[in-house]
Amino acid sequence: MLSLETQMYILAGAVGLYILSSLIYAYKLATEKSVPDMVILVDSLTYDLAVFIVALSILTQNAYLAVGALPLAIWAYVFDIYMSKYLEGRELGD
Amino acid sequence: MSKAGSAFVVFLLLLGIYLVYTGTTNPVDVIAGGVAAAVIAALSADLVVSKPSKVFDPRRWVAFVIYAVKYLTVIEARAHLDVIRRILSPSLPVDPAIVRIPYAVSDDYAITTIANSITNTPGTVVVDIDTERKYMYVHWIDAKTTEDEGARAHVSEEFENYAKLIFEG
Amino acid sequence: MVTDALTLIGQVLGCLGLVLALVGAVNDLIAAIGFVRFKNFYLRLHALTVGVIGGTFYPLIGLGTYALFCIAPPLGYYVAGVSYVTAFFVLITAPAGSHAIARGAHRAGYRPEPAREDKLAKDREEGVME
Amino acid sequence: MMEAATLLWIYFYSVLLVTVFLSLYGVYRRPNVLKKIIMLSIFGDAANVLAVLMGFRKNAASPPVYPGQTYTEWSAPNSTQLQQFASAAVDPVPQVLVVTAIVIGLAVLIFLSAAAILLYRHYGTLDVRLIRQKIIEGGVEE
Amino acid sequence: MSSEEALAIIVSLAAAALLAVVAVGQGLVPVASTDLTPLARFYLLNVYNGSSQLWGASPEVITSILWDYRGLDTVYETAVFFLAIIATLTLFRDAKLLPETAGSGRGMTVIVKTVTRITFVTIPIIAASIALHGHLTPGGGFQGGAAFGVAPLLLITAFSLRLAAERGWSKGKLLTVRTAGLLAIGLIAVSTPYIIAALGGKAGIGYVMQNQPKAWAEVGWPYAIAYAGMRVLFSGTLLFLNLAELFAVSAGLALVFTVIAMPTEVLEKGGGVKK
């Protein structure tokens, strides 16, 4: 059983770690050279920030902030699909 | 009959997602979500489910639950610890190879379950799939063997057994 | 009495969820380190998997459980529902996305190097695989 | 010495203005039409964020949505609750404008992309310098 | 990086910093402000205040402003969206969506296809949830429509445009849905005077885009209905406008993507040319 304060400290720690890793991803994204690497970095960044949103919404006690997590997670997948179809060298509607 | 059955299955799935997503179970939401789910299911259910009778088989559900629990706890934890150890150890011990793994299922969902299970365990990623010759090409971070059957025993045999129980037959 | 016990179980589950979220954050950091250390696209895919399943799926489940039991409804249910649906989508879409991008990369000419063997490239050169 | 908060807000405005200027520079100076379109989309996004930033305030703690209302289990708030809500929420007006702006921007970009495809069909290139050269060489197209 | 780019960056940095400092110094922009503008305070205090004469009956301030206080603006904006899509269609007016010319039908691998099947049916239900709860939680017609717009793109990319054509998608059907959405918005916008007339009141009292009754126009849409011991809050016109907007935006986006995803030859030569 954890006290409310401890719970908030744990959440704040998680939020901080997510920000740290997202900064690493962003750094790698800005210095990366090959397209597939960049795409999976955008993926990682997006998934990372989706959890960050939910954690932030619980931490700031604003439930409605969490609504952004789902679009971020789904549309990272959509982005993957476009990019891979482009990399295969085919038209998107093919 | 089959069409109505698949529409019903998709309707249940969509209604479940709607209710979980909105986080309420009050009657108005059930009605509104039900109408929306019924419209979508009537328009595009044949894309998703072709044999609805399979869905109402309790043995498949038991196998699914056992598989889900085992996969999400034991298998994932083992694979995660393995890859995390590789990432954090200073010498970066990797021995990658793209191996060819045969599979013996034919249902789309079974294939997808196997492939997603392989990809979702860190250490193995399905790079390509050949549905005619029934091979998956898997990038393996620590290739213990490059033989087809040996790799299958290491990587996908368990997933395949459960996928057969859940989706085939 | 029974409701007290249920509340206590809920609190314990919620706290376990929080711990899961913290573990997930550490996993995500490790995945980021893996991105830096691995020098090859196909190896980085494994770090991506750690980041997606260990760093996104499990924390979302944990945070959803916490919201379900430790935040007053209806807002707690709302957050929990969003988290669970997001976790479900991550579980089914993320592997398909990595598979698609790996396939696209292999077709675009990115080869896994170093690698002990590349049976896909061999088979495609021989023409058995389209 | 200014407060840290004031400096930070000057930094916000500076960063957004730099983004706006850089994207406008891209629209003006990059030769490729698609690059111009991409930079135009970034320009619109930065302008949107700038608008929303003006409605953001330091002691905000809630989005402008009264929390906890469902279809059936609802009760209209009393004036105390409303005052509390209004003292915590951010400014809704820029957000409303930006919802509109996002959709309009999307429509405009769809049209511009379609036009870019037709431009390539007509001239065989998206480079505005080459297009200009072709127009000069071949006279005015019919 | 060329010297010109460096110069542009330095100039824009300096100009932006200068502008920001001047704007802040002159008090043109809020800086770490802690209070609201009077307009924002008015909206926040009145939108969900049942005792106010000017309330919008919705806890979602943004949707309420969007469709009630600034309703006509939003209707025009939907019309602009409509016209932009019409303009895009006229650029490719000869292209026809036929199964035999719409792509090869090969699509991507079976894994992506199976996952996309599930995703394709679940994105619309998420969009419906966003739109149906638009007056209660963040979301609304635009957001739901934009979310839905990704589903046809996903289907077209993962399978092929051919599947969409074989499933009976056509420009005509999508245009019909889109036009029906816009028409519904228009009808709801002018509905209040007619409702008053139909109820036997004096015609011409209600105004365009009226949601709740006002002191000078005493008839409006109800904001809730009582049924089986519940009071169902649907905020007058807001729910219906959100739904109509969802149909208009999602069908419009699906239409423009099916057109723009056609093979290049069909797009450029028009008609259903054979390869």
Place this chain on the structure above:
Amino acid sequence: MFQGPIIFGLTVNEILLAVFLTLALIFTYKTLVERDLVKAVVYSGGEAVSYALAFVVMYAPDLVLAYVAVGLGIYSALFLFVITRTERYEKEVVEA
């Protein structure tokens, strides 16, 4: 209402906002100087994610719903549609 810790007179949201706006600026710059338009599209995706998070910390969940769908889901597809039909590389700027 929960306010969070105040660091040097700054709230957590302000600090996060600074981080995300800076990220968006970096991605904008990378988009500007990138000659390969596919990479430019990926960078604009990163920029869209940064701005979406900026909207989150500015308490605008409505805009997040609209903007993520549009910025990451639709713009990137639209640009890739144009790239597949036209050309991938932008030519160097030649001084006149």
